[in-house]
Amino acid sequence: xxxxxxxxxxxxxxxxxxxxxxxxxxxxxxxxxxxxxxxxxxxxxxxxxxxxxxxxxxxxxxxxxxxxxxxxxxxxxxxxxxxxxxxxxxxxxxxxxxxxxxxxxxxxxxxxxxxxxxx
Amino acid sequence: xxxxxxxxxxxxxxxxxxxxxxxxxxxxxxxxxxxxxxxxxxxxxxxxxxxxxxxxxxxxxxxxxxxxxxxxxxxxxxxxxxxxxxxxxxxxxxxxxxxxxxxxxxxxxxxxxxxxxxxxxxxxxxxxxxxxxxxxxxxxxxxxxxxxxxxxxxxxxxxxxxxxxxxxxxxxxxxxxxxxxxxxxxxxxxxxxxxxxxxxxxxxxxxxxxxxxxxxxxxxxxxxxxxxxxxxxxxxxxxxxxxxxxxxxxxxxxxxxxxxxxxxxxxxxxxxxxxxxxxxxxxxxxxxxxxxxxxxxxxxxxxxxxxxxxxxxxxxxxxxxxxxxxxxxxxxxxxxxxxxxxxxxxxxxxxxxxxxxxxxxxxxxxxxxxxxxxxxxxxxxxxxxxxxxxxxxxxxxxxxxxxxxxxxxxxxxxxxxxxxxxxxxxxxxxxxxxxxxxxxxxxxxxxxxxxxxxxxxxxxxxxxxxxxxxxxxxxxxxxxxxxxxxxxxxxxxxxxxxxxxxxxxxxxx
Numbered sequence: 001x002x003x004x005x006x007x008x009x010x011x012x013x014x015x016x017x018x019x020x021x022x023x024x025x026x027x028x029x030x031x032x033x034x035x036x037x038x039x040x041x042x043x044x045x046x047x048x049x050x051x052x053x054x055x056x057x058x059x060x061x062x063x064x065x066x067x068x069x070x071x072x073x074x075x076x077x078x079x080x081x082x083x084x085x086x087x088x089x090x091x092x093x094x095x096x097x098x099x100x101x102x103x104x105x106x107x108x109x110x111x112x113x114x115x116x117x118x119x
Numbered sequence: 120x121x122x123x124x125x126x127x128x129x130x131x132x133x134x135x136x137x138x139x140x141x142x143x144x145x146x147x148x149x150x151x152x153x154x155x156x157x158x159x160x161x162x163x164x165x166x167x168x169x170x171x172x173x174x175x176x177x178x179x180x181x182x183x184x185x186x187x188x189x190x191x192x193x194x195x196x197x198x199x200x201x202x203x204x205x206x207x208x209x210x211x212x213x214x215x216x217x218x219x220x221x222x223x224x225x226x227x228x229x230x231x232x233x234x235x236x237x238x239x240x241x242x243x244x245x246x247x248x249x250x251x252x253x254x255x256x257x258x259x260x261x262x263x264x265x266x267x268x269x270x271x272x273x274x275x276x277x278x279x280x281x282x283x284x285x286x287x288x289x290x291x292x293x294x295x296x297x298x299x300x301x302x303x304x305x306x307x308x309x310x311x312x313x314x315x316x317x318x319x320x321x322x323x324x325x326x327x328x329x330x331x332x333x334x335x336x337x338x339x340x341x342x343x344x345x346x347x348x349x350x351x352x353x354x355x356x357x358x359x360x361x362x363x364x365x366x367x368x369x370x371x372x373x374x375x376x377x378x379x380x381x382x383x384x385x386x387x388x389x390x391x392x393x394x395x396x397x398x399x400x401x402x403x404x405x406x407x408x409x410x411x412x413x414x415x416x417x418x419x420x421x422x423x424x425x426x427x428x429x430x431x432x433x434x435x436x437x438x439x440x441x442x443x444x445x446x447x448x449x450x451x452x453x454x455x456x457x458x459x460x461x462x463x464x465x466x467x468x469x470x471x472x473x474x475x476x477x478x479x480x481x482x483x484x485x486x487x488x489x490x491x492x493x494x495x496x497x498x499x500x501x502x503x504x505x506x507x508x509x510x511x512x513x514x515x516x517x518x519x520x521x522x523x524x525x526x527x528x529x530x531x532x533x534x535x536x537x538x539x540x541x542x543x544x545x546x547x548x549x550x551x552x553x554x555x556x557x558x559x560x561x562x563x564x565x566x567x568x569x570x571x572x573x574x575x576x577x578x579x580x581x582x583x584x585x586x587x588x589x590x591x592x593x594x595x596x597x598x599x600x601x602x603x604x605x606x607x608x609x610x611x612x613x614x615x616x617x618x619x620x621x622x623x624x625x626x627x628x
Contacts, residue, residue: 003559009561013542014570015542021575031532038453038513039511101543105534117490
């Protein structure tokens with residue numbers, strides 16, 4: 001469907017990737033850990049290695065959670081833009097198929113928040 | 120001598136002031152009258168919702184103002200701010216001044232616009248009066264709050280905050296959307312849905328919250344606004360009935376607007392839900408109770424009345440029913456996470472409040488929300504009060520951080536997405552996604568705070584620069600309530616022990 005207007009309605013995208021000074025926006029959420037109230041967003045270079053994303057970016061939001069230190073990284077399940085995903089740690093975000101405003105979700109089986117409440 | 124007019128004739132002469140234009144065609148004088156597809160056979164069928172001429176209007180409004188300002192003066196002279204239940208209560212007023220009062224101003228502008236562009240003169244006059252009412256409301260609210268601004272943080276730059284601060288883009292974008300609609304959609308969105316169907320869900324929590332917490336100034340504003348609101352209800356109801364009665368082709372358009380705007384209004388009101396469940400030391404009513412009374416019961420009766428025109432309750436009412444046990448807690452969680460960047464304080468609820476929440480939300484509070492508060496309390500006591508160090512992903516439509524969960528799984532964030540012209544867009548729910556998909560050209564214009572901050576449009580990189588752009592007094596307007604300057608001053612004024620927390624005070628009394 002389309003907006004009803006009296007004339008031509010200009011399409012002005014306010015957050016296209018070209019407006020981010022070389023970065024792209026990446027969204028990351030930890031399922032069942034709602035103490036961190038929503039998925040978080042970061043402006044990141046597309047060339048950033050996925051390993052650096054895990055070791056330097058993810059802790060910014062998630063290390064405050066008591067479950068963080070108990071994560072068994074080999075058991076983590078990932079999804080990218082709604083599809084199951086196995087990241088290549090050494091490859092860049094871009095080469096992993098992570099684009100502007102991509103959503104990454106991760107699940108940590110057995111770790112389901114404060115007292116298993118999902119928080 | 121000319122015969123004296125009777126009341127009916129006098130009223131008609133003073134309010135039916137329109138004419139068929141001859142210098143320019145009517146379609147040029149009223150350029151927004153047709154494009155929305157709403158068909159009007161006869162504007163003469165418009166029945167004035169309230170029969171008031173301007174002389175009566177000014178007289179009644181003037182009387183209300185005299186009374187109201189006399190009470191505000193007395194409140195100020197008697198240091199009424201000392202009579203509220205607790206310093207925490209003021210955060211409800213901060214949310215009001217920052218989030219609601221600017222919407223009164225937007226409503227003033229919106230009704231002024233419809234007071235020019237609607238084809239019928241009766242409708243135009245009613246909108247003009249409502250426009251002045253809304254301006255009155257913003258002014259009286261600012262006067263009410265200006266007294267509190269002398270004593271508490273978080274009030275001082277509310278207009279700039281409304282334009283710039285991340286969580287205020289929620290109410291701002293709601294009204295920017297309404298004010299960029301055509302006149303008929305505006306009348307449904309604001310006149311009917313916001314001012315009639317949803318009004319009690321905004322008004323009652325704040326006003327009864329004020330009454331229960333010793334805030335006589337806000338209570339007085341509430342009483343003073345009530346008769347204005349009565350006129351607004353009747354205008355909204357007349358607008359929808361007129362549209363539905365004028366032509367059967369209007370029904371699908373009105374239904375679409377109903378579906379869009381009930382949801383948009385509902386999402387904005389989730390902020391009020393968090394306020395009434397968490398910010399009021401004495402809480403008259405939970406969000407869940409308010410939803411049940413004001414929407415499920417009263418709204419239900421209204422929809423039964425409109426059913427004869429073919430209007431249906433939107434399908435997502437079932438989602439709202441499931442969410443009523445959750446959204447206030449989820450929004451409080453969002454505010455708690457990000458209070459380092461908000462012009463209000465948040466805190467972990469005390470034992471008394473947690474027991475109240477348990478009782479009001481027997482199926483959900485202890486299971487899903489108490490555990491996080493207990494953990495946060497522990498951390499606070501260790502000196503590790505948790506604040507988010509990153510920005511949230513927010514919904515493209517309602518602009519709230521995506522902290523809402525699947526209707527059938529409150530431990531799972533609801534993720535919805537779509538693509539438009541090669542870019543991805545994210546939503547907190549199916550109804551928000553549908554609103555985008557129906558008018559994508561409009562919603563890609565959204566000024567989303569996290570994206571704008573990342574682009575460097577909000578003062579530069581880093582929280583410090585953003586807070587400067589926000590004109591926050593860092594450490595005073597924002598952060599945890601416990602240890603704030605607001606709390607220190609409150610304890611001094613009330614002679615409370617500065618070292619005791621609210622739970623120890625409760626035990627001592």
